[in-house]
Amino acid sequence: GAVVSQHPSRVICKSGTSVKIECRSLDFQATTMFWYRQFPKQSLMLMATSNEGSKATYEQGVEKDKFLINHASLTLSTLTVTSAHPEDSSFYICSAREIEKLFFGSGTQLSVL
Amino acid sequence: AQKITQTQPGMFVQEKEAVTLDCTYDTSDPSYGLFWYKQPSSGEMIFLIYQGSYDQQNATEGRYSLNFQKARKSANLVISASQLGDSAMYFCAMREGIYNFNKFYFGSGTKLNVKP
Numbered sequence: 001g002a003v004v005s006q007h008p009s010r011v012i013c014k015s016g017t018s019v020k021i022e023c024r025s026l027d028f029q030a031t032t033m034f035w036y037r038q039f040p041k042q043s044l045m046l047m048a049t050s051n052e053g054s055k056a057t058y059e060q061g062v063e064k065d066k067f068l069i070n071h072a073s074l075t076l077s078t079l080t081v082t083s084a085h086p087e088d089s090s091f092y093i094c095s096a097r098e099i100e101k102l103f104f105g106s107g108t109q110l111s112v113l
Numbered sequence: 114a115q116k117i118t119q120t121q122p123g124m125f126v127q128e129k130e131a132v133t134l135d136c137t138y139d140t141s142d143p144s145y146g147l148f149w150y151k152q153p154s155s156g157e158m159i160f161l162i163y164q165g166s167y168d169q170q171n172a173t174e175g176r177y178s179l180n181f182q183k184a185r186k187s188a189n190l191v192i193s194a195s196q197l198g199d200s201a202m203y204f205c206a207m208r209e210g211i212y213n214f215n216k217f218y219f220g221s222g223t224k225l226n227v228k229p
Contacts (some may be wrong), residue, residue: 001160032214034217036216038156042221043204043219043220043221043222044158044204044219046215046217049215055222057215068227091156093156093157093158095158097212099212099216100146100165100208100211100212101146101147101148101160101163102152102160102206102208102214102217103160104157104158104159104160105157105158105159106155106156106157107156107157109156
């Protein structure tokens with residue numbers, strides 16, 4: 001299957017700082033990428049849809065000013081968690097669409113102290 | 114109604130045995146896609162297998178096969194010859210519509226434990 005790379009895999013930061021997570025499609029172009037959040041022992045929750053060259057579409061209840069998404073190229077989308085707080089601690093995972101299939105990155109475990 | 118239902122929170126299987134993970138789905142859209150992903154403890158979501166709603170044959174990928182029963186709206190995953198490395202969480206998912214990944218639904222997952 002197609003490869004989606006996500007970095008960093010783990011980040012620990014202080015409350016109030018911002019954290020950027022990168023998601024890259026390595027062997028295909030992805031006009032659309034998705035960002036999910038996953039709480040322990042739960043399924044994935046869609047946060048936003050990242051569209052290359054246009055604004056992201058956020059799901060209801062997701063603060064767009066806190067979770068900034070930039071899809072600057074056909075292979076890269078970034079999620080920036082601004083002014084992170086302990087309640088933002090979670091597992092974040094991106095995915096990229098290749099035609100009819102969806103491939104995921106390896107995820108980022110964010111811990112905010 | 115739930116779009117994807119996985120009724121087995123946890124499953125045990127003996128190494129080298131086959132195991133079936135259940136998944137039922139609910140949609141009125143004639144065009145949809147069904148997916149299975151494996152999530153080990155490391156967290157990554159590994160794509161295993163895909164079945165399109167118009168595909169006539171059941172999908173197979175190595176030791177993985179998808180038992181697609183359209184009339185019953187079920188898409189069970191069969192893992193043959195289980196290995197210790199198969200121990201993980203398994204998610205069934207559905208894309209509703211041809212390419213509409215905004216309508217992408219996950220089941221609650223099944224945790225598979227392979228015993229030596």
